[in-house]
Each structure stands twice: as structure tokens, then as C-alpha cells.
Amino acid sequence: MSILLIASDKGGVGKSTTAVNLAVYLSQSGKRVILFKAGKDKALLNWQEKRQKQGLPVIPVQEAYGNIAEPITKAARLADVVIVDCPGFDNAEYRSALTVADVFITPIKPSSDFEAETLTDVTATVRKAQKMGNTKLRPFVLFTRVKHNRTATAAELAKELKSDDVWLRPLNTRIGELTVYEDCANIGAGVHDVDRASSLGKAKAQIELLANELGLVP
Numbered sequence: 761m762s763i764l765l766i767a768s769d770k771g772g773v774g775k776s777t778t779a780v781n782l783a784v785y786l787s788q789s790g791k792r793v794i795l796f797k798a799g800k801d802k803a804l805l806n807w808q809e810k811r812q813k814q815g816l817p818v819i820p821v822q823e824a825y826g827n828i829a830e831p832i833t834k835a836a837r838l839a840d841v842v843i844v845d846c847p848g849f850d851n852a853e854y855r856s857a858l859t860v861a862d863v864f865i866t867p868i869k870p871s872s873d874f875e876a877e878t879l880t881d882v883t884a885t886v887r888k889a890q891k892m893g894n895t896k897l898r899p900f901v902l903f904t905r906v907k908h909n910r911t912a913t914a915a916e917l918a919k920e921l922k923s924d925d926v927w928l929r930p931l932n933t934r935i936g937e938l939t940v941y942e943d944c945a946n947i948g949a950g951v952h953d954v955d956r957a958s959s960l961g962k963a964k965a966q967i968e969l970l971a972n973e974l975g976l977v978p
């Protein structure tokens with residue numbers, strides 16, 4: 761069992777996209793996965809509803825609010841991986857999930873200064889959670905929605921983050937800006953549910969590398 765917390769203060773950075781694609785890939789790899797919804801928006805529920813209509817294999821979605829440490833720990837007893845999709849850094853859901861998570865990722869679009877600026881706050885909250893006793897927590901920054909002409913910006917930010925141990929380490933795997941992610945999510949799928957689409961091989965490889973780098977699959 762393993763609890764993966766995906767959180768960010770910003771909307772639209774790809775939290776839910778990363779969550780559902782990892783969930784689909786891990787399920788196909790034989791893992792029991794539970795998606796956990798800690799925000800009020802309906803994205804995961806709508807995705808699951810579309811998924812059912814398509815006849816795709818069910819991935820359970822659970823929800824809880826406030827102090828979610830206990831509900832996610834309980835879910836983790838029934839699953840190999842619990843993926844918590846958590847909007848915002850300034851709420852009880854985020855703070856409580858941080859106390860029990862094994863892996864934390866905060867997705868950011870490296871070309872956005874607004875997003876990079878959130879890293880100071882998130883780093884402080886994560887380091888505090890580690891000091892307060894969650895010593896198993898492995899925290900990372902995930903670059904998402906990276907446009908092919910913006911890879912230099914990503915490399916620059918990665919270098920900055922690696923220059924001082926206080927910062928959260930950026931993952932080597934990056935998620936590109938690819939329409940296939942959006943097209944799949946729109947039909948309740950992950951990229952591993954479909955057979956043909958433009959840039960599908962690239963998207964699948966990114967999700968597989970991410971799962972591997974996070975230690976969720978061998």
C-alpha cells in the first residue's frame with residue numbers, strides 16, 4: 761500500500777489528468793488503485809461516469825473532506841495505491857494528507873512564473889510535515905503541460921531546484937502538453953485505455969516513466 765498525494769494551489773496544472781492516467785496505467789499493471797477526491801469539484805466523478813458509459817474497467821473513486829488522514833489510510837489498506845487529488849495548499853485536506861502520504865507531487869507548468877512562485881509555500885509546508893514526523897514522505901515537483909518549445913525553461917527551473925537541497929527535487933519525467941491527454945480524459949479514459957491517437961506512444965511512455973520514477977511499478 762502506498763499513498764500518493766497530488767496537490768497544487770493552481771487549477772489547470774494537470775493534477776486530475778496525472779491522477780487518472782496513473783490510476784489507469786497502474787490498474788492495467790495489476791495494482792488495486794483507489795482514486796481519492798479531496799476537493800469539491802466534480803472532475804473525478806464526471807470522469808468516472810463517462811468511464812462507466814464507455815464500458816471501461818471501474819476504478820473506485822472515494823471522497824472525504826476536512827481531516828482526511830484516516831479515510832485515506834483506511835483506503836490504503838484495501839488498495840496497492842491510493843491517489844489523492846487535492847486542490848489547494850491552505851486547507852485541512854492538504855495538511856492532513858501530508859501527514860500520512862508516502863509520495864507527494866506538486867505539478868507545475870514550468871513556463872508559468874505564477875506557478876513557479878507557489879513553490880516557496882509548498883516547500884515550507886512539506887518540510888514542516890517531514891519535521892513533524894512524516895519521515896517516509898518523498899516529495900517531488902512534476903513539470904506538466906510542458907510545451908515542446910519550452911523545454912529550455914523546464915531545464916532552467918530544474919537546475920535552480922537542484923541547486924539547493926531545501927527545494928523539492930524535480931522529477932526527471934516530464935508530462936508534455938499533448939492533446940491526447942485531454943481527449944482521453946474527455947471520454948473517461950486514460951491514455952492506456954486507447955489504441956490509436958496522435959502522440960499516444962509518447963503520452964503512454966511519460967505515464968509509465970512517471971509511475972516507475974515514483975516507485976509505484978518496477
Ligand SMILES: Nc1ncnc2c1ncn2[C@@H]1O[C@H](COP(=O)(O)OP(=O)(O)O)[C@@H](O)[C@H]1O
Binds near residue numbers: 803
Ligand atoms: N499534459 C497535458 N496536455 C494537454 N492538456 C492537458 C494536460 N494536462 C491537463 N490538460 C488539460 O488541461 C485542463 C486542466 O487539467 P486538469 O488535470 O483538470 O488540472 P487540475 O486538476 O490541476 O485543475 C483539462 O482540460 C485537461 O484536459
Ligand SMILES: [Mg+2]
Binds near residue numbers: 775777803845
Ligand atoms: Mg482537478
